Amino acid sequence: MADKRVYGKWMPETMERALKEYREGKIRLNKIEVKYKIPKKTFLRHYRGEVGRGFSRNCNLSINGRDTALPSAAEKELEGVILEFESALMGLTRNEVRRLAFQILESNPHLKNPFNKDKQMAGTKWYYSFMKRHPHLSLRQSEKVSIARVQGFNRKNVGNFFDSLEKIVDDNKLTPWRIFNIDESGFSTVQKNSSKIIGQKRKDRIGQFARGENMTVVCCCSASGQFIPPMIIFQRMRNCIDLKTGAPDGSIVEVSESGNINSDLFIKWL
DNA sequence: TGCACGGCCACAACCTACGT
DNA sequence: ACGTAGGTTGTGGCCGTGCA
Numbered sequence: 270m271a272d273k274r275v276y277g278k279w280m281p282e283t284m285e286r287a288l289k290e291y292r293e294g295k296i297r298l299n300k301i302e303v304k305y306k307i308p309k310k311t312f313l314r315h316y317r318g319e320v321g322r323g324f325s326r327n328c329n330l331s332i333n334g335r336d337t338a339l340p341s342a343a344e345k346e347l348e349g350v351i352l353e354f355e356s357a358l359m360g361l362t363r364n365e366v367r368r369l370a371f372q373i374l375e376s377n378p379h380l381k382n383p384f385n386k387d388k389q390m391a392g393t394k395w396y397y398s399f400m401k402r403h404p405h406l407s408l409r410q411s412e413k414v415s416i417a418r419v420q421g422f423n424r425k426n427v428g429n430f431f432d433s434l435e436k437i438v439d440d441n442k443l444t445p446w447r448i449f450n451i452d453e454s455g456f457s458t459v460q461k462n463s464s465k466i467i468g469q470k471r472k473d474r475i476g477q478f479a480r481g482e483n484m485t486v487v488c489c490c491s492a493s494g495q496f497i498p499p500m501i502i503f504q505r506m507r508n509c510i511d512l513k514t515g516a517p518d519g520s521i522v523e524v525s526e527s528g529n530i531n532s533d534l535f536i537k538w539l
Numbered sequence: 540t541g542c543a544c545g546g547c548c549a550c551a552a553c554c555t556a557c558g559t
Numbered sequence: 560a561c562g563t564a565g566g567t568t569g570t571g572g573c574c575g576t577g578c579a
Contacts, residue, residue, distance in 0.1 A: 279570095298543060308571050313544075320569065337553070383554060383567095392555060393560080 279307040284315060291316060337402070338383050338395060343373055348403050367391040370399070445492035453487045453530050484528050487538055500538045504528025 283305045290296040291312075302309050314320050339347065347369060354361050361369065367390035374382035384391045391399075400406055437443070484504060489497040498519030503512055505524045513522045523534050530538075 299541085309543085310545090310572075311570060314569080395554070397560090398553070 279305065279311070283307065284312070287312060288316060337398070338391065339370060339373060339399075343377075344399065344402065347373060347399075348406065351406060363396060364390060366399075367393075367396050370395065446495065448492040449489055449497070450492070451487065451489040453485050485530055487530060500530075500534070502528060502530055502534060 284307060287296070287301045287305045287307055291298070291301065296304070298309055298312070301307055301312050305312075337344065347366070350369065351361055351366060370391040371382070371384045371389055374384065384395070438448070485502040487500040487502070489499075498517055498521070500521040500523060501512075501516060503522070503524050504527060506526065508522070508524045512524075513520065516522060521538065523537065525531055525534060
């Protein structure tokens with residue numbers, strides 16, 4: 270026959286009141302079961318201090334079972350850190366969160382650290398339980414956002430740019446065929462998905478700084494639609510004629526250590 | 540007889556390691 | 560990413576024992 274018992278039907282507050290009354294001799298054990306809905310057995314364990322953590326649980330999501338490795342306050346703090354990193358476009362990956370949980374316990378010697386000492390991080394099961402306890406966090410695919418875009422693309426800077434552009438165009442009486450726009454764009458030569466990071470649920474997009482581009486293309490065209498052949502910069506020490514295979518006519522193919530444009534290459538492009 | 544107490548056992552939730 | 564086995568810690572019902 271199936272067990273119909275219900276666990277954890279009592280509240281910490283009622284346990285506290287029952288303990289107080291019982292200590293003062295105001296209530297009998299059997300009455301506690303009726304008045305406070307606390308099973309005798311459970312009450313006595315708490316009364317005698319047989320329950321290690323007492324009746325104030327670290328995690329209030331459940332009654333049974335052992336405590337979460339991180340006390341609820343530490344979990345809340347960790348959640349705050351995750352959201353803070355995410356909003357600063359440095360979203361933490363799953364493993365980074367697991368490492369962080371380990372480090373929190375390591376830096377608090379009074380807390381028991383049940384996590385794997387060799388791996389120096391919390392287990393995967395801990396991670397999934399943590400995410401379950403914090404339903405407004407979710408693992409999301411990040412979008413790469415460059416530092417320049419983060420720092421420069423704001424209302425003030427964009428406004429200043431167009432004010433300056435307008436002044437230069439007016440002062441020099443520039444016509445469309447004399448206005449050229451040059452820009453460089455970085456590419457990765459190895460297609461690899463960006464790692465997933467943890468962020469706030471239901472947020473439209475979550476960004477992450479772009480790292481490690483290793484090929485650059487410098488493009489230029491005029492306001493009247495006239496195109497200049499591109500400069501393609503590969504990340505390598507020596508140039509090779511094969512790198513030019515299939516490139517548009519008139520293209521310049523160069524190499525640099527970082528794969529980015531530098532002052533020498535820019536002069537060369539001019 | 541009512542009450543306090545304790546042993547036993549199944550259950551529950553939180554973890555781990557390991558395998559697929 | 561998920562399933563499984565196993566450890567840890569706490570819960571709760573049942574039942575037997577001892578005592579006033």
